[in-house]
Amino acid sequence: MELIPTPLNAESEMRAKLQDTDIIGIILWIFRAVILVLVVWGTIAALLDNPYSTRQWLDFIVFGIAQGSMYALIAIGYTLVYGVLFMINFAHGEFFMSGVMTATVFLAGPMAASGFLNRNPILSLLIITLVSMAVSVLVAVVTERIAYKPLRKAPRLVPLITAIGASFFWQYFFRGLFGSEVKPFPQLEILTGTIPFLGTDILKTHVVVIIVTIIMLVGLNFFIMRTKIGKAIRAVAEDKDVAALMGIDVDRTVTITFATGAAMAGVAGVLFALVFRQVHFFMGFIPGIKAFTAAVLGGIGSVPGAAIGGFFLGMFESVGPALFLEGLGIPAPHQLKDVIAFTMLVFVLIFRPQGILGERLSEEKA
Amino acid sequence: MAKTSMNDLRIPLRLGLIAGGISLGLSAIGMVALFGQRELVTNVLTLGEVILLAAPLLLAYMSARQAPEAKAISAILYGLITGIVAALPLVALIVAASTLDLRQFLPNVSPALIELLTFNQGVIAGSLILTGVFAATGVLAAIAYNLPDQIRSPLSSGLLWTLTIGLFSEILSNRLRAFFGSGINQILFDGKALNPFAALALFIVITVIAAFWGRRKETVQEQISSLPPARQRNLRLASIAAGVVLLLILPLILGTYLSEVINNVGIFALMGLGLNxxxxxxxxxxxxxxxxxxxxxxxxxxxxxNGSLGISDLTFWSALPFCVAISAFFGLMLGLPVLRMRGDYLAIVTLGFGEIIRILALSDMLKPVIGGAQGILQIPKPPFFGTSLVQPEQLYYVILAGCLLAAFVSWRLSESRLGRQWMAMREDEDVAEAMGITLVSTKLLAFSIGAAFSGLSGAIFASKLTSIFPHSFNLLISINVLSLIIVGGMGSLPGVVVGALILVGLPELLREFAEYRLLMYGALLIVMMLMKPEGFWPSAVRRRELRSDEDDFTEAGALANEAGD
Structure with a gap:
C-alpha cells in the first residue's frame, strides 16, 4: 500500500522545502529541468543554425501578437466567470463560435453576395460584430440560466459536467442549424494587402485585430473599474453574501458577467473570421482551451492577467516551433504548435497555478 | 375558473413558449425531418412526429400540474393553452419558409420538414392542423395528469413499450424471422415498422399486463420475501445462473450484426469500468x-x-499483458505531475494530456514508430487454438471475458481498504489525509488501474479492427465514456453497463441518431445533472449521499424529487 510514506499536500512552502523525502517534489523538479534543458538546447541549436531571416522572425512575432489578441479576448470570459463563480466555463469556446457562425451565415455571406460588404465595409463590419456579440450573449445567457444557475450550490464537479455537456450541445446544435461544412468568411477589399512597419510588412487584418483588441480591453477595463455594474461584479467576486447584503442582485450580476465575457468572445469571433476567413461549428473548441490556458497563464481571475496571458501564449505558439522545436531536430515542428500550448497549460498548472498575475487558487476549494 | 386573470395564464404561456422553442429547435436542426423517415407504425406515426410532440406533451403535463385549484377543467385549460402556444413558433417557421428562401441559411429547413409539419396540406390548412394537433396533445397531457395513478401508469408503459417496439421493428422482425420463420413476423410488422392493428393490439396487451402487474407486484414480492431463506437463496442462485447462461448464448440469439453492436458496447463498458x-x-x-x-x-x-511497423511476432494473447502494463505505467506517469491538482484544474490538464497524445500520434515526429496519420495496418485478430477469432460472435467472448475480469476487479476493489480510501478521498481530500490516508499512492493506484482497464480495452479494440488510426482516439471518446458513467451512475458497476447500452448501443442501432449523437449526449449530461445527478442505476453509497444533503443541493434536489413524484 504505502508507496511513498510522506504527506504531499504541504500547506506551507517552508514545510515542503524542509521535507527532503518529498519524492513528488523531486520528480516535479526533474520534469522542470528536462523541459528547461530541451527548450534551451533547442533554442541555442536554432539560433546557431538560424534557418530564418530576421524578417521571418518578425512575421512570426506579429502573427503571434494577432493570434494572442484573440486568445486574450476569449480569455476574458474565462477569467471573469472564474472570478465570480470559481468555475471553469467549459462552454465558453462555443459562445465564441456561435456569434460569428450566425453573423457569417445570415449577414456576411449575403452582404458579400450583394456587394454591400465592400461598398460599406466599416458599417458592415460594425453590424456583423454587433450581431455576433448579441448572439454570443444570448447563447451565454441561455446556457447560464439552464445549465449553471440551478447548480450554484451543487458540488463543484457537477457544473463542470454540465458545462462540458453544454459545450457539445451547442457545437452540434449549430452544426445542425447551419450544416457541417466549413463556411467561407468573405474577404474585405479594404483589409487586403499590407502596411510597412519596422522594415517588414504587416497584414492589414493583423493591424485591425490588434487595434480592436486594445480598444476592447481598454473599454472592458473602464466597464469593470468605473461603472456601477462593474463595481457590482467586483463586489460579487469578492464575497457573494456581503454583496447581497449591500443590495446587489447577485444572480443578475452573475448573468451580466457571463454576458460580458460572451460579448468579448463575440468580437474575438469576428476577428478570428477576418484572419482565417472561414468559420466552422468546431472552431470554438481548440481556441477555447487555448484561451483558458492564456487565462491560467496570466493568473485566472485577473482581467489584465488574461490579456497578458493571451499575448504570451500567442507569441509562444507562433515563435516556439521555429525557435526550440526545430532546433531539436523535430520534423515539421509546426504540427506541434498545439502541443506547445497544451504543454504550457500543464506546466503552468503544475508549477505556477497562480499564473503571472494572480493569487493561488488551484489548491483551495473556493 | 371565473377569476382567471392574465396573471394566472403566465404559467401555461411561458411553458408553451418553451415547448414551442424546443420543437422549433429540433425542427431547425433537422432532427424532426430526419427522424421522420423512420416509421414506428406504418403510415400512422414516425419517430419525427414523436420527438416533435414530446416537448408539448411534457410541458403541458407540467403546466397542468401547476394549474390553480384541483379542478380538472382548469388543468385542461392550462394544457390546451400550452399546446396552442407551443404550436405558434412552428407556424411562424412554416409561414417564413413559404415566403422566404430559408434554406440558404438553414439547410435543414427543407421541403420535407415543411411537408411533415403541415401534414402535406398547404400553409394555411397545415398550420391549423398543426395547431390542432398540438392543442390536442396538450389536452391529452392534462387529462393524463387528472387520471388516477392506477390507470395512468399502465397506459404510459403501454405507450412507451409499443413505441419502443416500433422503433426497433427492423431488428426485431429480423430476429423473429430467424427464429420463428416469417409467420409471426408478418402479423406484427409490415416492412420496417409495426402494423397499425398489431400496434393497437400490442398497446392493449401491454397496458393490461402492466395494470395487472401493478396490482400484483407487491403480493409477489411479499410471497418471495416470506419464503424460507434457503429457497430464497436458491431463487437468487437460479436467477444468477440464468443471467450467466444468457450472457454465454447471447451472440447466438443476436446474430452477427447485433453481436458487433454488443461488442462495441463491451469495448466502451470496459473503458467505462476503468474511468469509473x-x-x-x-x-x-x-x-x-x-x-x-x-x-x-x-x-x-x-x-x-504483420505490417512494416510491427516490431515483434507476439500473438494477441502474449502481447495483451504488455499492453495492459504499458498503459498502467503511462497512467502512473501522467498521474505523477497532476497529483497536487484538484477538480476542474485536473480535468483541464488531463484533457491537455489527451490532446498531446493524439497530436503526437498524428505528427511526423513519431511517424517512423506508429505511422502518423496512416496509422498501423495488418493487426491480426486474436488466435484461438489454431483458428482465429474473426467473427463478431467469436470476438464477443474475448470482450466479455475482459469486461467480467474488469468488473470483478472493480467490485472487489470497491469493497477493499483501497476502495474505501478512494471514496474517502473523493469526499474530502484534506479530511481523508488527516485520517491517515496516503494521497499519493491512493491517487496513483486509481490512475494506473483505470489506465490498465482502458489499455486492455484499447488492445482488444486494435485487434478487433485490425487497423488503427490516430483519428479514432479523439476527445469525443473521453466524453463518450464520461457520459456513460454519469448516465449509469458514478461509482456503480451495473450503471456502467446500463450507460454503455444506452449511449453506445442505442446510437448503433438507430443509425439516424449518429449525426445528433453528441448533441444528445450534451443535452443528456445537463439533464442528468439537473434531474438525476446519481444516474439511472446509482450505487447505494452515492444514492444515500445525494439524498441526505438535500439542503446543499436545493434546486437540483427539488427537481429530482418532483421528477420522482
Whole structure:
C-alpha cells in the first residue's frame, strides 16, 4: 500500500522545502529541468543554425501578437466567470463560435453576395460584430440560466459536467442549424494587402485585430473599474453574501458577467473570421482551451492577467516551433504548435497555478 | 375558473413558449425531418412526429400540474393553452419558409420538414392542423395528469413499450424471422415498422399486463420475501445462473450484426469500468482518458502487426499483458505531475494530456514508430487454438471475458481498504489525509488501474479492427465514456453497463441518431445533472449521499424529487 510514506499536500512552502523525502517534489523538479534543458538546447541549436531571416522572425512575432489578441479576448470570459463563480466555463469556446457562425451565415455571406460588404465595409463590419456579440450573449445567457444557475450550490464537479455537456450541445446544435461544412468568411477589399512597419510588412487584418483588441480591453477595463455594474461584479467576486447584503442582485450580476465575457468572445469571433476567413461549428473548441490556458497563464481571475496571458501564449505558439522545436531536430515542428500550448497549460498548472498575475487558487476549494 | 386573470395564464404561456422553442429547435436542426423517415407504425406515426410532440406533451403535463385549484377543467385549460402556444413558433417557421428562401441559411429547413409539419396540406390548412394537433396533445397531457395513478401508469408503459417496439421493428422482425420463420413476423410488422392493428393490439396487451402487474407486484414480492431463506437463496442462485447462461448464448440469439453492436458496447463498458475507478470511486475527473485507450491500442498494434511497423511476432494473447502494463505505467506517469491538482484544474490538464497524445500520434515526429496519420495496418485478430477469432460472435467472448475480469476487479476493489480510501478521498481530500490516508499512492493506484482497464480495452479494440488510426482516439471518446458513467451512475458497476447500452448501443442501432449523437449526449449530461445527478442505476453509497444533503443541493434536489413524484 504505502508507496511513498510522506504527506504531499504541504500547506506551507517552508514545510515542503524542509521535507527532503518529498519524492513528488523531486520528480516535479526533474520534469522542470528536462523541459528547461530541451527548450534551451533547442533554442541555442536554432539560433546557431538560424534557418530564418530576421524578417521571418518578425512575421512570426506579429502573427503571434494577432493570434494572442484573440486568445486574450476569449480569455476574458474565462477569467471573469472564474472570478465570480470559481468555475471553469467549459462552454465558453462555443459562445465564441456561435456569434460569428450566425453573423457569417445570415449577414456576411449575403452582404458579400450583394456587394454591400465592400461598398460599406466599416458599417458592415460594425453590424456583423454587433450581431455576433448579441448572439454570443444570448447563447451565454441561455446556457447560464439552464445549465449553471440551478447548480450554484451543487458540488463543484457537477457544473463542470454540465458545462462540458453544454459545450457539445451547442457545437452540434449549430452544426445542425447551419450544416457541417466549413463556411467561407468573405474577404474585405479594404483589409487586403499590407502596411510597412519596422522594415517588414504587416497584414492589414493583423493591424485591425490588434487595434480592436486594445480598444476592447481598454473599454472592458473602464466597464469593470468605473461603472456601477462593474463595481457590482467586483463586489460579487469578492464575497457573494456581503454583496447581497449591500443590495446587489447577485444572480443578475452573475448573468451580466457571463454576458460580458460572451460579448468579448463575440468580437474575438469576428476577428478570428477576418484572419482565417472561414468559420466552422468546431472552431470554438481548440481556441477555447487555448484561451483558458492564456487565462491560467496570466493568473485566472485577473482581467489584465488574461490579456497578458493571451499575448504570451500567442507569441509562444507562433515563435516556439521555429525557435526550440526545430532546433531539436523535430520534423515539421509546426504540427506541434498545439502541443506547445497544451504543454504550457500543464506546466503552468503544475508549477505556477497562480499564473503571472494572480493569487493561488488551484489548491483551495473556493 | 371565473377569476382567471392574465396573471394566472403566465404559467401555461411561458411553458408553451418553451415547448414551442424546443420543437422549433429540433425542427431547425433537422432532427424532426430526419427522424421522420423512420416509421414506428406504418403510415400512422414516425419517430419525427414523436420527438416533435414530446416537448408539448411534457410541458403541458407540467403546466397542468401547476394549474390553480384541483379542478380538472382548469388543468385542461392550462394544457390546451400550452399546446396552442407551443404550436405558434412552428407556424411562424412554416409561414417564413413559404415566403422566404430559408434554406440558404438553414439547410435543414427543407421541403420535407415543411411537408411533415403541415401534414402535406398547404400553409394555411397545415398550420391549423398543426395547431390542432398540438392543442390536442396538450389536452391529452392534462387529462393524463387528472387520471388516477392506477390507470395512468399502465397506459404510459403501454405507450412507451409499443413505441419502443416500433422503433426497433427492423431488428426485431429480423430476429423473429430467424427464429420463428416469417409467420409471426408478418402479423406484427409490415416492412420496417409495426402494423397499425398489431400496434393497437400490442398497446392493449401491454397496458393490461402492466395494470395487472401493478396490482400484483407487491403480493409477489411479499410471497418471495416470506419464503424460507434457503429457497430464497436458491431463487437468487437460479436467477444468477440464468443471467450467466444468457450472457454465454447471447451472440447466438443476436446474430452477427447485433453481436458487433454488443461488442462495441463491451469495448466502451470496459473503458467505462476503468474511468469509473478514476472518476466514480476516486473522484478525479479525467478528460484525457482516451490517451490510455490509444496507448493500449498502439501497443497491441506495434507488438502484433504483420505490417512494416510491427516490431515483434507476439500473438494477441502474449502481447495483451504488455499492453495492459504499458498503459498502467503511462497512467502512473501522467498521474505523477497532476497529483497536487484538484477538480476542474485536473480535468483541464488531463484533457491537455489527451490532446498531446493524439497530436503526437498524428505528427511526423513519431511517424517512423506508429505511422502518423496512416496509422498501423495488418493487426491480426486474436488466435484461438489454431483458428482465429474473426467473427463478431467469436470476438464477443474475448470482450466479455475482459469486461467480467474488469468488473470483478472493480467490485472487489470497491469493497477493499483501497476502495474505501478512494471514496474517502473523493469526499474530502484534506479530511481523508488527516485520517491517515496516503494521497499519493491512493491517487496513483486509481490512475494506473483505470489506465490498465482502458489499455486492455484499447488492445482488444486494435485487434478487433485490425487497423488503427490516430483519428479514432479523439476527445469525443473521453466524453463518450464520461457520459456513460454519469448516465449509469458514478461509482456503480451495473450503471456502467446500463450507460454503455444506452449511449453506445442505442446510437448503433438507430443509425439516424449518429449525426445528433453528441448533441444528445450534451443535452443528456445537463439533464442528468439537473434531474438525476446519481444516474439511472446509482450505487447505494452515492444514492444515500445525494439524498441526505438535500439542503446543499436545493434546486437540483427539488427537481429530482418532483421528477420522482
Amino acid at each position: 475507478i478514476v472518476v466514480g470511486f476516486a473522484g478525479l475527473l479525467d478528460l484525457g482518458y482516451v490517451a490510455f485507450f490509444a496507448i493500449g491500442a498502439y501497443s497491441m498494434a506495434v507488438f502484433t502487426s
